[in-house]
Amino acid sequence: MGMSDAWVLPLLPAAAFVVLALFGPYLPRKGDWIAVLAIGAVFVLTLPIIADFTDALALQGEDFAGVANSIQWMEVPGHLELNFGVHVDAITIVMLVVVSFVALMVQVYSLGYMKGDARYGWYYAVISLFVASMLALVLADNFLLLYFSWELVGLCSYLLIGHYSHLRSAAEASKKAFITTRLGDIGLLIAIILLWRETGTLNIQGIIEAAQAGEVGREILTASVVLLFLGAMGKSAQFPFHVWLPDAMEGPTPVSALIHAATMVVAGVYLVARTLPLFELVAGGTELVLAVGLLTAFMSAGMGLVMTDIKRVIAYSTLNSLGLMFVALGVGSPAAAMLYLFTHAFFKALLFLGAGSVIHATERQEVGQLGGLWSKMPLTTITFGIGALSMAGLPFLAGFWAKDEILVALLENKAAFALVLVTLPLTAMYMTRVFVLTFLGEPKEPEAHEHAHEGPPTMAVPLVLLAVLTLVTGFVVFDQVGEAMGFPGGIGELIFLEHPHAFEFEVWVTLASIGLVALGIAGAWFAWVVRPELPAQAMARLRPAHALLANKFYLDDFYQAIIDRVVLTTARMLAWFDRNIVNDTGVNGPAYTTGFVSYLMKFQQTGKLPNYALAIVIGVVALALVAFSLKA
Amino acid sequence: MTVAQGIFYLIAALAVAGGLGVVLARNTVYAALFLILALLAVAGIYILLASEFLALVQVLIYAGAITVLLLFALMLTRVGDLEETMVGAQWPLAVVASILLVGLLITTIATSDWPGDADGMITRIPFETLGEALFRQWAVPFEIASLVLLIALVGAIVLARDEEGDVEEAE
Amino acid sequence: MEAVAQQIPLEHFLVLSAILFSIGVYGVLTRRNAVLIIMSVELMLNAASINMVAFAAYTSPAAFTGIIFAIFIITIAAAEVGLALAIILRIFRNRGTANVDEVNALKW
Numbered sequence: 007m008g009m010s011d012a013w014v015l016p017l018l019p020a021a022a023f024v025v026l027a028l029f030g031p032y033l034p035r036k037g038d039w040i041a042v043l044a045i046g047a048v049f050v051l052t053l054p055i056i057a058d059f060t061d062a063l064a065l066q067g068e069d070f071a072g073v074a075n076s077i078q079w080m081e082v083p084g085h086l087e088l089n090f091g092v093h094v095d096a097i098t099i100v101m102l103v104v105v106s107f108v109a110l111m112v113q114v115y116s117l118g119y120m121k122g123d124a125r126y127g128w129y130y131a132v133i134s135l136f137v138a139s140m141l142a143l144v145l146a147d148n149f150l151l152l153y154f155s156w157e158l159v160g161l162c163s164y165l166l167i168g169h170y171s172h173l174r175s176a177a178e179a180s181k182k183a184f185i186t187t188r189l190g191d192i193g194l195l196i197a198i199i200l201l202w203r204e205t206g207t208l209n210i211q212g213i214i215e216a217a218q219a220g221e222v223g224r225e226i227l228t229a230s231v232v233l234l235f236l237g238a239m240g241k242s243a244q245f246p247f248h249v250w251l252p253d254a255m256e257g258p259t260p261v262s263a264l265i266h267a268a269t270m271v272v273a274g275v276y277l278v279a280r281t282l283p284l285f286e287l288v289a290g291g292t293e294l295v296l297a298v299g300l301l302t303a304f305m306s307a308g309m310g311l312v313m314t315d316i317k318r319v320i321a322y323s324t325l326n327s328l329g330l331m332f333v334a335l336g337v338g339s340p341a342a343a344m345l346y347l348f349t350h351a352f353f354k355a356l357l358f359l360g361a362g363s364v365i366h367a368t369e370r371q372e373v374g375q376l377g378g379l380w381s382k383m384p385l386t387t388i389t390f391g392i393g394a395l396s397m398a399g400l401p402f403l404a405g406f407w408a409k410d411e412i413l414v415a416l417l418e419n420k421a422a423f424a425l426v427l428v429t430l431p432l433t434a435m436y437m438t439r440v441f442v443l444t445f446l447g448e449p450k451e452p453e454a455h456e457h458a459h460e461g462p463p464t465m466a467v468p469l470v471l472l473a474v475l476t477l478v479t480g481f482v483v484f485d486q487v488g489e490a491m492g493f494p495g496g497i498g499e500l501i502f503l504e505h506p507h508a509f510e511f512e513v514w515v516t517l518a519s520i521g522l523v524a525l526g527i528a529g530a531w532f533a534w535v536v537r538p539e540l541p542a543q544a545m546a547r548l549r550p551a552h553a554l555l556a557n558k559f560y561l562d563d564f565y566q567a568i569i570d571r572v573v574l575t576t577a578r579m580l581a582w583f584d585r586n587i588v589n590d591t592g593v594n595g596p597a598y599t600t601g602f603v604s605y606l607m608k609f610q611q612t613g614k615l616p617n618y619a620l621a622i623v624i625g626v627v628a629l630a631l632v633a634f635s636l637k638a
Numbered sequence: 639m640t641v642a643q644g645i646f647y648l649i650a651a652l653a654v655a656g657g658l659g660v661v662l663a664r665n666t667v668y669a670a671l672f673l674i675l676a677l678l679a680v681a682g683i684y685i686l687l688a689s690e691f692l693a694l695v696q697v698l699i700y701a702g703a704i705t706v707l708l709l710f711a712l713m714l715t716r717v718g719d720l721e722e723t724m725v726g727a728q729w730p731l732a733v734v735a736s737i738l739l740v741g742l743l744i745t746t747i748a749t750s751d752w753p754g755d756a757d758g759m760i761t762r763i764p765f766e767t768l769g770e771a772l773f774r775q776w777a778v779p780f781e782i783a784s785l786v787l788l789i790a791l792v793g794a795i796v797l798a799r800d801e802e803g804d805v806e807e808a809e
Numbered sequence: 810m811e812a813v814a815q816q817i818p819l820e821h822f823l824v825l826s827a828i829l830f831s832i833g834v835y836g837v838l839t840r841r842n843a844v845l846i847i848m849s850v851e852l853m854l855n856a857a858s859i860n861m862v863a864f865a866a867y868t869s870p871a872a873f874t875g876i877i878f879a880i881f882i883i884t885i886a887a888a889e890v891g892l893a894l895a896i897i898l899r900i901f902r903n904r905g906t907a908n909v910d911e912v913n914a915l916k917w
Contacts, residue, residue, distance in 0.1 A: 611915070611916060612913060612916060613912075613913030613914060613915040613916030614909065614910045614912075614913050614916075615909040615910075615912070616726050616728060616837075616838055616839070616841075616909060616910060617728065619837055619838055620728055620731060620732060620735065620838050623732075623735045623736075623739065623834055623838065624731075624735055626739070627735060627738045627739055627742060630742045631742070634742070634745075640816045642816060642817060643816055643817055646817050646821065650821075650825045653825065653829060654825075654828055654829065654832070657828075657829050657832035657833065657852050658832060660832070660836055660845075660848050660849060660852060661832055661833075661835050661836030661839065661840065661849055661852075666842060666844070666845060669845055669848060670848065673848045673851065673852070676829070676852060676855070677851075677855065680829075680855045680858070680859060683822070683825070683859055683862075684859075684862060686817070687822070687862050687863055687866045688866060689862050689865075689866065689876055689879075691876075692862060692876055692879055692880065695880065695883055696883070699883055699887060700851070700855075700883065700886075703887070704851065704886065704887060704890050707890055707891065707894060708844055708847065708848060708890070708894070710894075711844045711847075711894040711897060711898065712842075712844050714898055714901070715842075715843075715844060715897060715898065715901040715907035726838065726839045726840065726841050726910060727910075728838065728839070729838075729839045731838075732834075732835055732838035732839045733835065735834070735835075735838065736831045736832070736834050736835035736838070737831075739830075739831045739834055740827055740828055740830075740831035743827035743830070743831065744824055744827055747820055747823045747824055747827060748820070752819050752820060752823075752867075753867070753868045760866040760867060761866060761871075763873050763876065767873075768873065768876065771873070771877065772877060772880070776877050779877075779881065783881050783884045783885070784884075786884070786885065786888055787884055787887065787888045789888075790888030790889070790891050790892045791888070791891055793892055793895070794891040794892050794894070794895035795895070796895075797892070797895035797896055797898070797899050798894075798895040798898045798899060800902075
């Protein structure tokens with residue numbers, strides 16, 4: 007398996023999807039083992055590809071720009087040439103590791119979590135397709151395949167969020183996710199078409215090179231970059247498209263883990279990282295990314311603080327993290343963004359799977375109904391705690407290193423730096439809060455507490471593995487660790503060769519962030535453990551602020567109002583037009599006309615033989631006359 | 639006008655008269671008898687064309703067998719009297735169409751350039767030559783024609799036979 | 810094969826054939842009784858036969874294909890009459906009439 011053979015990877019889970027979708031019900035265990043084997047094979051096959059990559063890197067050093075391997079799909083000579091192919095470079099490698107490993111963990115975990123589900127086989131089929139499309143997305147060397155996979159990811163997320171389709175809320179949430187991301191997808195599609203029209207190619211690297219050579223007009227480039235970012239915002243749930251992500255919690259918890267850690271939302275980050283050179287060519291391009299990232303991170307940190315659903319809190323933490331990634335991209339440091347994405351994948355999957363464990367054990371997910379679970383579920387408590395602290399940014403855990411990188415990258419932009427610093431204690435606070443309310447203190451519903459138990463090994467093993475990774479992955483920032491793993495010059499050199507950036511440390515930044523995180527944790531500890539009555543008092547005193555946060559800044563209501571007023575009104579008008587003009591006149595009109603003319607014409611069919619014979623004779627005579635007149 | 643020409647015009651007049659009788663006679667049996675006249679006249683034409691064999695066949699099969707068959711059919715399908723009560727409603731149009739047709743045909747004949755002798759030299763074919771040709775050169779079409787005849791007869795029998803249960807209907 | 814001089818031009822036979830044919834057509838168009846229609850069809854067939862024989866005698870006396878054709882036409886006519894009469898009989902039994910303008914099952 008070399009890098010150019012990477013096209014095999016998406017095909018394995020795609021094949022699993024086909025087999026499961028067609029024959030799932032007839033297979034033993036509904037075929038879950040096929041899905042798990044497929045994704046396991048993907049993970050195993052990723053390893054030689056990484057080895058091949060490090061070899062190439064050692065051989066060619068910084069000149070190594072990735073390996074591309076594509077086949078021609080169709081060609082209109084002189085007009086259009088469509089290729090399908092893979093492009094493997096450093097970003098792809100990071101994404102491959104994240105996607106394949108997290109997907110493997112989620113699928114193994116689902117063996118226990120989804121057991122007994124009515125649509126168990128279908129769940130595994132779709133989740134295989136989900137992984138397949140995400141792999142194709144990160145491997146794609148052209149925008150066509152990327153867009154194709156991009157839409158498939160959206161479709162799979164729709165299917166999986168709506169997995170419990172008998173619940174109205176789940177159906178609504180899946181619809182919301184699909185439509186919201188669609189809005190962004192349209193932007194992406196237009197951007198792709200614009201870029202293709204300007205450069206004549208769909209190849210991503212080709213387009214970037216053409217743009218850098220100045221072949222794309224400034225206005226077109228600006229427009230397409232903005233539209234491209236629109237797509238990324240939709241998929242990565244950035245403000246103002248972030249509303250779908252918290253609702254997406256209606257899906258099964260392992261799906262949330264997959265969506266948040268490895269597949270759906272990181273697609274946007276990946277897309278921006280991949281096309282960052284385009285953003286840098288446009289005045290204000292990176293600033294736009296930075297602003298959106300900051301806004302999202304800031305808003306989500308506030309909302310995370312008041313949410314009462316354990317999964318929703320984690321969902322807002324994801325928004326927070328995604329915001330940070332975009333901030334890093336916005337200041338031109340894809341290395342920091344990709345590092346954050348890499349470590350985030352592990353601890354976010356860990357958090358969701360831990361939350362899933364809790365829900366599986368208690369069938370409750372409101373923190374107000376949980377509490378005291380540490381005595382019943384020590385393993386979940388410890389692993390979830392590790393994840394939460396990593397998210398909060400406690401030193402030496404994965405999240406700490408990545409967050410620190412972003413801070414260092416932000417040093418030149420004082421305002422952004424300050425804003426990110428403010429979010430740090432908030433993040434630490436709500437993560438501590440959710441941990442405290444769920445696992446510590448007294449059980450609020452003794453009955454649920456009574457029945458709580460650890461999940462089966464299929465659920466425990468992924469938790470442990472992810473927890474271990476959360477503990478250690480952060481250390482890849484040290485060049486020595488990277489070298490030991492076979493990456494010449496450390497991981498930082500690897501992740502973005504065009505932006506040489508070894509991981510750096512600024513002592514005072516580190517200290518400040520540690521201090522702020524500690525402040526946040528301590529504050530949370532004080533508020534929810536030492537003085538449990540404090541939050542209620544604060545809530546009473548700051549009622550407007552709390553209402554604002556708990557209602558998610560009223561954005562959902564705003565959107566709903568727009569849908570009710572504008573969208574539905576327009577739709578009604580269009581429906582009227584469609585029914586009366588298109589259908590009744592345009593479609594039925596010719597049909598009625600035909601029917602009426604036929605009615606008139608049918609009377610010539612007398613059924614009497616002599617009439618027909620006369621018609622024949624008249625025809626012959628007429629034809630003969632015509633022939634004569636032509637001859638004459 | 640030679641004798642042959644005189645005979646031709648006579649026979650032709652008989653043929654046309656017979657034909658008109660077939661299509662105009664009010665009595666159906668008269669129509670059938672007029673048909674015999676027309677067919678015999680056509681046999682005479684064949685003799686004028688030096689095809690005696692064909693003339694014999696015409697008399698035997700057409701004027702004999704087929705006409706008898708038609709008379710039988712008339713008898714079997716008779717409802718009331720033999721007068722045809724009504725000519726089809728479209729007869730004016732039919733007159734126009736027929737006159738146009740004959741006009742066109744005659745115009746075509748008159749304006750076309752026909753091969754052959756202008757003074758009407760024709761060749762007599764002896765019976766032997768004809769029989770030899772029919773059973774050697776035309777053996778396969780001959781056999782096929784006989785097969786067609788056989789199939790037609792079988793079909794006619796099948797169609798005309800009384801089936802179980804439709805006797806009542808026929809009454 | 811001897812040649813006979815008759816002084817009758819070919820066109821005369823053709824005109825006779827055309828007249829007979831048109832009379833047959835008129836009969837087919839106006840007659841109501843199916844048997845009479847068959848008779849008119851016989852007139853048309855005979856007209857065609859006259860054409861064949863005349864052409865054979867005047868243009869290719871050595872091959873006399875036209876005469877052979879006329880024989881086949883007579884054969885087919887016999888078959889056709891047999892079959893047609895069977896059909897007419899059938900219709901008469903089923904509908905009580907042999908008048909074609911009363912048989913209009915093909916109507917709208």
